[in-house]
Amino acid sequence: MVQFRLGTRGSALALVQAGMVRAALCAAHGWTEDQVETVVIRTTGDRVQDRALAEIGGKALWTRELDRALLAGEVDACVHSMKDVETIRPDAIRIAAMLPRADVRDRLIGAQSIAALPHGATVGSSSPRRHAQLLRMRPDLKVVIFRGNVDTRLAKLAAGEVDATLLAAAGLDRLGRGHVGQPIDPDVMLPAASQGAVGLETRADDTNALALLAPLDHAGTHACVRAERALLAGLVADCHSPVGAMADMDGGTLRLRGELIANDGAAWVAGEMTGDDPETLGQALAVDLLARAPDAVRRLFGA
Numbered sequence: 001m002v003q004f005r006l007g008t009r010g011s012a013l014a015l016v017q018a019g020m021v022r023a024a025l026c027a028a029h030g031w032t033e034d035q036v037e038t039v040v041i042r043t044t045g046d047r048v049q050d051r052a053l054a055e056i057g058g059k060a061l062w063t064r065e066l067d068r069a070l071l072a073g074e075v076d077a078c079v080h081s082m083k084d085v086e087t088i089r090p091d092a093i094r095i096a097a098m099l100p101r102a103d104v105r106d107r108l109i110g111a112q113s114i115a116a117l118p119h120g121a122t123v124g125s126s127s128p129r130r131h132a133q134l135l136r137m138r139p140d141l142k143v144v145i146f147r148g149n150v151d152t153r154l155a156k157l158a159a160g161e162v163d164a165t166l167l168a169a170a171g172l173d174r175l176g177r178g179h180v181g182q183p184i185d186p187d188v189m190l191p192a193a194s195q196g197a198v199g200l201e202t203r204a205d206d207t208n209a210l211a212l213l214a215p216l217d218h219a220g221t222h223a224c225v226r227a228e229r230a231l232l233a234g235l236v237a238d239c240h241s242p243v244g245a246m247a248d249m250d251g252g253t254l255r256l257r258g259e260l261i262a263n264d265g266a267a268w269v270a271g272e273m274t275g276d277d278p279e280t281l282g283q284a285l286a287v288d289l290l291a292r293a294p295d296a297v298r299r300l301f302g303a
C-alpha cells in the first residue's frame with residue numbers, strides 16, 4: 001500500500017533527487033520502495049526553454065504547478081532544489097525538511113579556470129549571478145543566455161555553441177558527472193542561496209506528513225538554507241537576482257557570506273556575519289549590505 005506520495009519535476013536531476021528522498025523515507029520508516037509513489041508534475045520552467053528565465057517575468061516557474069498539486073492534496077510533499085524555490089512561500093506551505101547539503105560550489109566546464117579562459121571567450125549562463133560574477137572578474141568575456149537541463153547544456157558546449165559554461169557541482173554529481181568541470185572556490189565565485197540543497201515542502205497543517213518528514217531533516221543544512229533565504233528576503237531578492245549567498249557552520253555558530261553585484265560586474269558589495277539565529281543573521285546581513293551598496297547595486301533591489 002502506498003504510504004506517501006511525492007511530487008517532483010520530471011527532469012533527470014529532479015528524478016534523482018526524488019529517488020534520494022524516497023530512499024531516505026524508506027530507511028526512516030522501514031517502507032519498501034513501492035510504498036512511496038513518485039508523482040511527476042510538469043512545470044512552466046520545464047516547458048519554456050528558449051528565453052532567459054528572468055525574462056519570462058513569471059515567478060514560481062519551477063514551483064507553481066507543484067504547489068497546486070500539494071494544496072489540492074494530490075501529493076503529500078514536494079521535492080525541490082531549494083535554489084529554485086521562491087523566497088516568499090504561501091502560508092499554507094511549509095518547508096518541512098532539508099537533506100544534507102551536497103557540494104555547494106559552481107563548476108566551470110570548458111576551461112581550467114576563469115582566469116584561463118581565452119580573451120573574449122563566450123560563456124553560456126542564464127544566471128544573473130554567474131553573469132555578473134564572470135564580468136566582474138573578466139569584463140572581456142561574452143556571457144550569453146544558455147538554458148536547458150544539464151545534458152542539453154553539455155551537448156551545446158560540446159557542439160561549440162559556447163567556449164565554457166558554469167553548472168552547480170551538486171547537479172553534476174547527482175547525475176553521475178562528478179568528473180565534469182573544475183570546481184570554483186566560493187571565495188572566487190560565491191554560490192547562489194540554497195545551492196546544493198534538496199528540500200521537502202508539505203502542507204503547513206499536515207501534521208502526519210510533517211512527522212513523517214521530520215527524521216529526514218539535516219539540521220545544519222536547514223539552518224544554513226534558512227539564513228541564506230532570510231538574506232534574500234531582506235533584499236527582496238530571489239534566485240534571479242545577482243546575489244551570492246552561502247552559510248556554513250563553524251562549530252555551533254552560523255557564518256553567512258553574501259554579495260550583491262551590478263549586472264555588468266562593475267560595482268558590488270560583499271560582507272560576512274556570524275550569529276546563532278538564521279533569520280536574524282540573514283536579515284542583519286541584508287541591512288548591512290544594502291547600507292554599504294554602491295548606488296548601481298542598491299537600485300537593483302526593492303528595499
Ligand SMILES: NCc1[nH]cc(CCC(=O)O)c1CC(=O)O
Pocket residue numbers: 081082083084166167168169170171194195196197198
Ligand atoms: N537553476 C537550475 C538549478 N537548480 C538547481 C540546480 C543544481 C542543483 C542544486 O544546486 O542543488 C540547477 C542547475 C545549475 O544551477 O547548474
